[in-house]
Structures are given as structure tokens and as C-alpha cells.
Amino acid sequence: MDYLEKILNARVYDVAIETPLEPAPNLSARIGNRILFKREDMQPVFSFKLRGAYNKMARLTPAQRKRGVICASAGNHAQGVALSAKKLGCRAVIVMPTTTPAIKVNAVKSRGGEAVLAGDSYDEAYAHAKELEKKQGLTFVHPYDDPDVIAGQGTIGMEILRQHPDPVEAVFVAIGGGGLAAGVAAYIKRVRPEIKVIGVETFDADAMARSIKAGRRVRLDSVGLFADGTAVKYVGEETFRLCKTLLDDIVLVDTDALCAAIKDVFEDTRSILEPSGALAIAGAKAYAAQKRLKDKTLIAIASGANTNFDRLRFVAERAEVGEQREALLAVTIPEKPGSFRRFCNLIGKRAITEFNYRYADDHQAHVFAGVQVANREEGLRLVETLRRHGLEALDLTDNEMAKLHIRHLVGGHAPGITDELIYRFEFPERPGALMNFLDQMSGGWNISLFHYRNHGADYGRVLVGMQVPRAGMKDFKAFLKNLGYDYWEESGNPAYRLFLG
Numbered sequence: 001m002d003y004l005e006k007i008l009n010a011r012v013y014d015v016a017i018e019t020p021l022e023p024a025p026n027l028s029a030r031i032g033n034r035i036l037f038k039r040e041d042m043q044p045v046f047s048f049k050l051r052g053a054y055n056k057m058a059r060l061t062p063a064q065r066k067r068g069v070i071c072a073s074a075g076n077h078a079q080g081v082a083l084s085a086k087k088l089g090c091r092a093v094i095v096m097p098t099t100t101p102a103i104k105v106n107a108v109k110s111r112g113g114e115a116v117l118a119g120d121s122y123d124e125a126y127a128h129a130k131e132l133e134k135k136q137g138l139t140f141v142h143p144y145d146d147p148d149v150i151a152g153q154g155t156i157g158m159e160i161l162r163q164h165p166d167p168v169e170a171v172f173v174a175i176g177g178g179g180l181a182a183g184v185a186a187y188i189k190r191v192r193p194e195i196k197v198i199g200v201e202t203f204d205a206d207a208m209a210r211s212i213k214a215g216r217r218v219r220l221d222s223v224g225l226f227a228d229g230t231a232v233k234y235v236g237e238e239t240f241r242l243c244k245t246l247l248d249d250i251v252l253v254d255t256d257a258l259c260a261a262i263k264d265v266f267e268d269t270r271s272i273l274e275p276s277g278a279l280a281i282a283g284a285k286a287y288a289a290q291k292r293l294k295d296k297t298l299i300a301i302a303s304g305a306n307t308n309f310d311r312l313r314f315v316a317e318r319a320e321v322g323e324q325r326e327a328l329l330a331v332t333i334p335e336k337p338g339s340f341r342r343f344c345n346l347i348g349k350r351a352i353t354e355f356n357y358r359y360a361d362d363h364q365a366h367v368f369a370g371v372q373v374a375n376r377e378e379g380l381r382l383v384e385t386l387r388r389h390g391l392e393a394l395d396l397t398d399n400e401m402a403k404l405h406i407r408h409l410v411g412g413h414a415p416g417i418t419d420e421l422i423y424r425f426e427f428p429e430r431p432g433a434l435m436n437f438l439d440q441m442s443g444g445w446n447i448s449l450f451h452y453r454n455h456g457a458d459y460g461r462v463l464v465g466m467q468v469p470r471a472g473m474k475d476f477k478a479f480l481k482n483l484g485y486d487y488w489e490e491s492g493n494p495a496y497r498l499f500l501g
Helices: 003-008 025-031 049-058 062-067 076-088 102-110 122-136 147-163 179-191 207-214 237-246 255-269 276-291 309-322 339-347 376-388 400-409 433-439 470-483 494-499
Strands: 021-023 034-039 069-072 092-096 114-117 170-174 196-202 249-253 297-302 326-334 352-359 364-372 392-395 420-428 446-452 459-467 486-489
Touching: 003 147, 003 179, 021 147, 025 034, 025 255, 025 276, 034 147, 034 255, 034 276, 049 076, 049 147, 069 076, 069 122, 076 092, 076 102, 092 102, 092 122, 102 114, 147 179, 147 237, 170 179, 170 276, 179 196, 179 237, 196 207, 196 276, 207 237, 207 249, 249 255, 249 276, 255 276, 255 309, 276 297, 326 339, 326 376, 326 400, 326 494, 339 364, 339 376, 364 400, 364 494, 376 392, 392 494, 400 420, 400 446, 400 459, 400 494, 420 446, 420 470
Parallel strands: 034 297, 069 092, 092 114, 170 196, 170 297, 196 249
Antiparallel strands: 021 034, 326 364, 326 392, 352 364, 420 459, 420 486, 446 459
């Protein structure tokens, strides 16, 4: 299949626009390379998905258009299909999970799509869509594993090379199912093969990276949902074939790096990307640091901006840590006059972003503090400075429990608590998930600590203390196994032992 020909002949501009390639001066200065953003967040549906959906649907026969199309999606693909159908004058059925936020359901309806809610997950919605496809004779529009969809996304690569004929070190592309990466790489590697095409995934949704390493498609058991637009368990067959041949590398980033990238884009453009939309920017930063690049031109595709407003509080909370401009510290100070002043003197002129203090006993007190630093190395040096001056100090910057829970819980030790186990749980944020968790807990285990906070994300996080006698450990292990949620034991976490244990 000649993808160059397919991309050159793709029909996308009836509905899509040629998006600008914009410089990012602030980010460029900070990392010592010239960064350009390909602004796909400026499309009419605020993401690149419109290109592939319309190219696929514009090539349907008159009979197929008359019967209509169907897709399964809770996000950007759904809106792309709905708007394309409106332009082409055909019916569009969009099957979405019942947990889909109302803002996304309404967005589909406003563009003329028929929103059908079915199942609690994408897989269940997909299965229902395939049933409707057969029953009603509809044409299924796949979000990524279709040559016409891939070719439509490939027009982004065509625009990049036309807009920037000068030398380019690398183009960074987010990977979910692989349609965008496959299309962009198919064009660039035929026209300018010296330009690297780098895919970017999150550590907790790295299906393409694992598949390429294994030489076959690997299905993930679970995926992280913060970057929901790329939370794909099983990449496409055609996209895998193209990506394993054409991509030069795949970079993995974490949630904090995504939050920092969202902030980077905001500072340069005053636009707010969704987590998946900022994935390529986070990857470009990580790759430049890993390869120690200087004075190179790096292009990152800002792929989407459909995010829920309440998610921004989580982004803001984690962005400074992701940019390594905030250090989180636990410091033990003597419980005597002047200790607090001495601690502040050692912090110096650095801004304190957070400060939690709790009396521990007559001899010492524990302080949980956030401190602004220039980089990760400065935070580590600060810890060493505190230790040299006789203060016990722990760096909690990479301690997930501290970042998610302890900073909101600092309140002192609970006397008389025995047999306490501390576990951190993560589960999909859908109606009934918290009650399901509580229902499965044995009535014989006393809850000694419970912290749940809505972080504006698509999954919930709970920190639980339970008093489990040694004789009940077998039942407790069975509970953990049958629960079906990700969990981590935190009983030995130093943040817990200092502030809550």
C-alpha cells in the first residue's frame, strides 16, 4: 500500500484546517533547543481526529453513506465522526460508555451525532457498537486501525514538512492506538527520511513500546487513565506494522511530566491541552534531556485540547513537581524555641509552596514542606544541607503516597492503634466504584484511616488504614486478590511513619 499517494490524495480540508506550526520561545530557551508546536488543538473539534474520520467517511459509497456510520468512542474520535457526518449529510451513531461525562455526550449531540450510552468501559461500548453495526447495516469507522484513517492523520506530516523546509532533528507524536504516529511517520520517512519520528507513550499505557519490543502486538491488562485519549490496551494491526518499521524510537513519560508539559504549552500559547494532547511535548523534553541535545529543532504535535475543567486542579498541583521545580520534604525539627526559625533560615530565600506542621511529642516535630527549586539537583542539595545542620530530612518528591495523600492528611499519630496496615488503591472513577470497594471489605476489619480525594482525573485514589489481626491475613490477601483494583502496600512508607503512623 502506497501511503504517500494515499496521504497526498486524502480528503480532509472540507472540514479540517491547516493548523499553524508555532514556536515556543519560553520552553525553547529553557531546554536549549528550538521547540515548535503543531497546533492540532486548533481544529474545529479541538483535536486531530477529524482528519482521519472525514477521510474515511468521504470515501464511502453513496449507499454506505445513506445507511450511516457508527463508532465507539468517548472522546475526540466521537466528535470527529459526528462533525464529518454532519458535513456529509449522513447518519452517525456514537456509542459511548455510560460513565462518559455529560460535556462529551452533549458535544456529540450538538454536532448531529446520535449518542448511545452502553457499558461501563470502552470495551463494552465497542462490543455494543459492533452489534449495532451488523443489525442496522452501518459502516464502522475505526479510531486508528484503518488505512484511510491513517492517511488522514498523515496529512499532519505533510503540513509540517511544507511549513518547515529547514533541518529538523525529530518530530514527536503521541501514541494511543497508533494511527497518528503511523500516518505521520509514513509521510515523513518517504519524503525526509533523515528526520527522526519519535513516538511518545505514558509508562502506564505503553502498548506500542511493548509490542515493538516483543515483535508482536501485546495486550495490556490495564492502562492508566489520566491521559485518557491514549489509554489503549491493544494497538492496531496496521498501525503496529507501520510503527515497528518507521518509528526511530519511543519515549515513555509519567503523569507529572504530562502536567508540566501542559503548563509549558500554557505559558507559551495561553492554551490548555488535554493530557494526551501534551504527550508529544513531554516526550520532546524527555528525549532532549536523555540525548543531551543542544540547538536542535524539535517539532511536537499538540494533538488535542478536550479536557474537563475540574482536572486542572490536579494538573496545577503536579506541574511544578513534573518540571522538577518543587521539592517535597519531610523534616524533623527539635520541639524547642527557635527550631522553626532555624529551619526557615536553612531554606533561605527559596519560596515555600506548602507547609504542614504537627506536634509529635515533647522532643520533636515533623514538618511537611514544599519548596521551590530551580531543578531536581537543587532539591537534593537542599536535603543534604539540612542534614549537615543536624536536621533529619527526607526527600518525598518521588513518593506517590506523599504527593497524593499525606500532604492533605498531616495530623499527627493515632495512639493505641494496633495491627494497622496501610494500602493505597486506585480504581476507575465511575458511579458506584467507591461503594463497590467498601462493600467488598470485611466487616471484621476496622478502618483506622481513610483518605479519598477527587483529583479531577478519571480514576479515584484512596489511602486506607485497616486493623487486620495476624489471624486474618489469609482473608485479607484474598480480599486484595478479588478486589480487581490496583493497590500498593504503604505500611513501610517513611511519609506515613513520620506523619501518621
